[in-house]
Amino acid sequence: MTNDHKPPPLETTIQLPDHTTITKVAAEVETGTMNLGPMITSTKKFSLNYDVMHIILRFVSLAASLISVFVMISAKEKSSILIYGFNLPLYSKWSFSGSFKYLVGVSAVVGVHSLVQLLMTTSRTLRKSSVFSSRNHAWLIFTIDQVFAYVMVSAGSAATGVTNLNRTGIKHASLPNFCKPLHHFCDRVGVSIAFAFFNCVLLAISAVLDVIWLSN
Incomplete structure (x- = not known):
């Protein structure tokens, strides 16, 4: 005996939005009435935190x-130093070394750069603008x-080499440790x-913060 009754079709549980709903969402997006508050708040919070960190870094x-x-x-x-029984006078000054002058010059340029960026960032933050005008x-x-x-690494390394030479002297040579009598200088x-x-x-x-800003 055959069963002529066919099983009823399964009802789908997926319901597509009707034309009215789609039209309403499109209208909200177009007119800007859709609620984007959390996204905008998160973006503003990131921008403010970045600006504050940028200002602190430039100041420091x-x-x-x-x-x-x-x-x-x-x-x-x-000061003075005793070499082979002779008491010799010593006078040391930072300008006697080209490496020290190089370090002073680089530090001064970086200071000017930091000051300019600090003033610009603070001004744009007070105006509630982005810290950068464009990408x-x-x-x-x-x-x-x-x-x-x-460049700062280069200047610091050069100055470190001269200071280390003054502190340790030269092995197998008569150059003494000048940092003992000139310890305040060193x-x-x-x-x-x-x-x-x-x-x-x-x-x-x-630089890392700059990359983070560019990636957002």
Whole structure:
């Protein structure tokens, strides 16, 4: 015996929006009445946080540059050293070394760059504008930050080599450790170099923030 009754068709559980709903959503998107509050709030919060971090970085970088410059240019000292029984007078000053002058010059340029960026960023933040006027502007600042970071590493490394030579002398030669009688001079130079390398880190962080801004 055959069963002529066919099973009833399965009812679908997917319901497409009708024409009225689609038209309403399109109208809201076109007129801007759709609720985009959470998305806009999140974007504004990111922009504000970025601007604040950018301002803090520029301020700290400016302070590090000033400390590095002023500590270095104040590095000078008079003393004496005993070599082969002769008491010889010593006088050391930062300007006697080309590496130290190089470090002062680079730190001064980075300080000017940080000051300009600090003023521009603060001004745009107070006007509630983006920290960068365009993507090309962001790429330009990113490039400058990277270049200054590399140059600062170069200046700090050169100054470190001279300071290390003064502190350790030359092996198998008669050049003594000049940092023993000129310890105040060497200490000031060391502080200046430390702030220069610290500035390298700040510039690298600023470059990373630039990339984050470009990716959003």
